[in-house]
Amino acid sequence: MDETTPPEHLNPLERFGRDIRQVRLARKLTQKQLGKATGYSEGYVSKVESGTLLPRPSQKFAKGCDFTFGTGDLFSGLLERIDQGEHPSWFVPYLNLERKASRILAYSTNLVTGIVQTEGYARAVFRVSNPRASAEAIEDKVAARLRRRVVFDLDAAPFLWVILHETCLRTVIGGAEVMAEQLDYLMTVAASPHVEFQVMPFSAGIPAKSTMPFTVLRFPTSRTVLYTETRVGGRMHDSAQTVDAALDDYDLLRAHALSPDRSVSLIKSLLKEYRA
Incomplete structure (x- = not known):
């Protein structure tokens, strides 16, 4: 995912990954540190942030991010809405x-x-x-x-x-x-x-x-x-x-x-x- 890509041109998982990256950087954490905090590898975090992890990031990872970032249910709720949003x-x-x-x-x-x-x-x-x-x-x-x-x-x-x-x-x-x-x-x-x-x-x-x-x-x-x-x-x-x-x-x-x-x-x- 190109960092210069406008948000409206990103798919839901790419937007999710970009948001994770922005908050991680704001908290001054490396991908390795976020992976350790959430119980996942550095490579897993990298794929999430690039929007290339299929079929999608796990709820466990999203909840781990919320706990690490102190963002309540922001990312776990966002992931749930992504799942629901493309279905009738x-x-x-x-x-x-x-x-x-x-x-x-x-x-x-x-x-x-x-x-x-x-x-x-x-x-x-x-x-x-x-x-x-x-x-x-x-x-x-x-x-x-x-x-x-x-x-x-x-x-x-x-x-x-x-x-x-x-x-x-x-x-x-x-x-x-x-x-x-x-x-x-x-x-x-x-x-x-x-x-x-x-x-x-x-x-x-x-x-x-x-x-x-x-x-x-x-x-x-x-x-x-x-x-x-x-x-x-x-x-x-x-x-x-x-x-x-x-x-x-x-x-x-x-x-x-x-x-x-x-x-x-x-x-x-x-x-x-x-x-x-």
Whole structure:
């Protein structure tokens, strides 16, 4: 990041980094000293200040800066607003819960689930869904989507179970190269010990009542929440009857989907087609 770049030309993380640098210098601290005070390396601080740390600085670092600088909740609050600012307001309540969940059960019928989308795939989706947005606005949305993966870096990372309908894998989003990259990433995701991955094949028909995408969040407190999304926005549901019906549907979907091994085999087959 060029120090002469006007603030209005910086993305949110670059502005965050510039603010950290300005306060650090005002407090007469080196990057090494700030790193030691917050529990991070000098290199980490450098990447934060340049706006190049992906997916984003941690809340622990932001809170450490606030404590070291004596700035209250300034930087931790700013980081939280950055996370929320590039998402629709109706999606923010879901994001706040997603970070606290112990299990995430996701079923998607037409697009790859957001939390496991690649940069290129997410960019193609946002370009279609936000046709009048500027290139900068699209990039901010892409970065915000990728930052959702930070939950898997937490000490108590959630267990993710993803069921994708075969439609998600065969609908070409962004071109063959983008799809190949996305499917390759899905195989990486499927290999994680914190993830279970299945594909719902066309041959399964309609195994459950729900034909729409939905996500169930489960928490250590035994609370369970259902999230559904429509064209006009998303909605959280926590009534026992509604949540139980969704869990019953998810059990049926799991039973009718391909096994994890067969799911990966299908992805490998499709990957060869996209690369060809």
